[in-house]
Amino acid sequence: MFTPIPLNLPPYAAKIQQDGTRWYIFDELRKKQLVLTPEEWVRQHWVQHLIHTKRYPKSLIKIEGGLKVNTMPRRSDLVIFDTGGNKILLAEFKAPSVKITQSTFEQIARYNTVHRIPFLLVSNGLQHYYCRIDFDRNSFEFLPDLPDFPTP
Known part of the structure; x- marks a missing residue:
């Protein structure tokens, strides 16, 4: 059985289901079931927090956008745009068991050399x-x- 890992984020009613030995979580933005990994558990909590607490519109959130860093394909975990289409927030998520280290900050900094x-x-x-x-x-x-999503 899947045991949710308590996070330092507001809880939400995640739609979780099991298929055989695999657990899945429904991604409200991509409208599909995803394999429930510890990192996905964190990302989905953040998506809900950004939408419901910080008031970022769903339509302005993009998950796993592709980019190239030194000609190597990479994926940013989450990017948020403003209403003018400008990128305003870049997020990098790790599993709760993964310690946030200098290399994590270097990773998001490398991605941000592309995104700015x-x-x-x-x-x-x-x-x-x-x-x-x-x-x-x-x-x-x-x-x-x-910051909360800027309102006009």
Whole structure:
């Protein structure tokens, strides 16, 4: 039986089902069942938190977008756009058992050399880190929380 891992995020009524020995979770954005891995458990909690708590519209969230880093194909875990189509948030998720280390930040920084997105989110579901990037000053700052979606 699948035992949910308690996360440091608001709980939600995940649609989980079993097929043989595999467990699946319904992805509301992609409208399909996905293999329930620990990293997917974290991502789906974040998606719900971003939509319901932070008010990011579902239509502006893209999961697993493709990109190339040094000619190598990669996938960003989650990208959010503003209403003008500009990328505003890049997220990297890890399983709760994976410690957030310098290499995690280096990974999202490499991805962001392609994307050039002003807000970064790194989380393993237990620890969350938020950064604002200032490309003009070539600097960054850690934030205490992720900003809510900007409303007009």
